[in-house]
Amino acid sequence: MIKAIDQFAGFGGFSWAARQAGAEVIWAANHWPDAVHWHSQNHPDAEHACQDLHQVDWSQVPAHDLMLASPCCQGHSKARGKKSGNPQHDASRSTAWAPVSCLEYHRPEAGVIENTPEFVNWELYPAWEMAIRALGYQVSPHIVDCADLGVPQHRVRLFIVLTRSQAPLILGLQQHQHVPASSFIDFSTGTWTPIERPGRAIATLERVRNGRLQYGDRFLMPYYGSGSGLTGRSLDRPIGTITTRDRWALVDGDRMRMLTADECLAAMSFPKDTRRPDSHRLTVHMAGNAVPPAAGQKVIEALLAAA
Known part of the structure; x- marks a missing residue:
């Protein structure tokens, strides 16, 4: 079975995606204790770390075949507005270097990095991509509307596929019929x-x-x-x-x-049996930051099929 790790795991959307695609998530990390707690409730078999991923000792992270990562997107997203020079946003953009450090140490066969499409407009993106290529990986950005992958939500996201192939891997993502909002409204x-x-x-x-x-x-x-x-x-x-x-x-x-919080989770395509906080506000916050599991699943399945 494919072994995967999940960096910036949050509420676990990417981990659900990997499991549903047939992979085993063996390690997950996030800096936020609440996120780590609820990730561990839904993925108890994975080893969990609650820490700043800039400070990870990668020798203590288990070897894996697939690296999944969702670095902080707020510094790139249009939703942050037009303000520039915000130290918090500048620091959040630097989280993208953690997956590079992981790749340098572990050299997994493949990786998928999720973010907003604006990530590729980051001033340091060319240097970031060059660093990954220097480690022997092809870099293939895919911008998709998650609604086209079976999520009952229009959410345009960037999935960067990293492989050791001879050329960048273009995934054969089949467009799915759109799922209406009525499917989860009660x-x-x-x-x-x-x-x-x-x-x-x-x-x-x-x-x-x-x-x-x-x-x-x-x-x-x-x-x-x-x-x-x-x-x-x-x-x-x-x-x-x-x-x-x-x-x-x-x-x-x-x-x-x-x-409701449950409707927000359903709109993100989380499984019905997902364990969540009693707090509506906390659930909505974590859901809104997550990778939609159905979209991540389709991306991972396409990657594994092409590998």
Whole structure:
């Protein structure tokens, strides 16, 4: 069986992906204790490390065939806004060097690094890629909409495939039929409130009115931000990107609510039996940072099939 490790494992989306693709996750690490705790609850057979991955002694990490890594994406993502020179974002970008150190020590047969598409626009990306090539790996970036890989969510992500092949490996990713948001919405649960109530923002009421005109009594809409504009979103198509805080509201006639934590996990394609915190806020935060398991699975399967 293929043995894999998961760097910046977070809530374990990449680990679920590897398991579902037939690999064994033998080691996982993250700097955040809450993430490590819940990863260990869902992947108890893996060895876990809670530490800054810049400080890892790679000789203490087990040998593996496949390296998975999701370095911090906030420093690259459009979602961080237009501010530059933010020390926190600058530090987060440097996390991308940890997988390079791992590759240098362990030399696994292959690796997959996940991030936002803007990662390739990083000022140091050419040097980062050159370092990986110097270690004998081909570097093949794939930008995909996770909805095309069976996730009920439009989420454009970058998967960089690293192999020891003669040429960069272009994965044969089959486009899947889109899964609608209605597949995970449960109208019988959640905390509903009347749409027409004192203090409701005018912008929210306008979005509800416009959504009703286009979609009828039941639809999704962004509660903040510009996603889906002012008209909402049909339940017959994938939801928009799940973020690290409550974003999507569900409208049903004269009532509305935010998505539940379980619906957010389902929108990310986590298995139904995934163990999660009781805290709604913490679950949503970890889900919004995760690799969608269904998308990661398709990428890993395509890599293993081509290897």
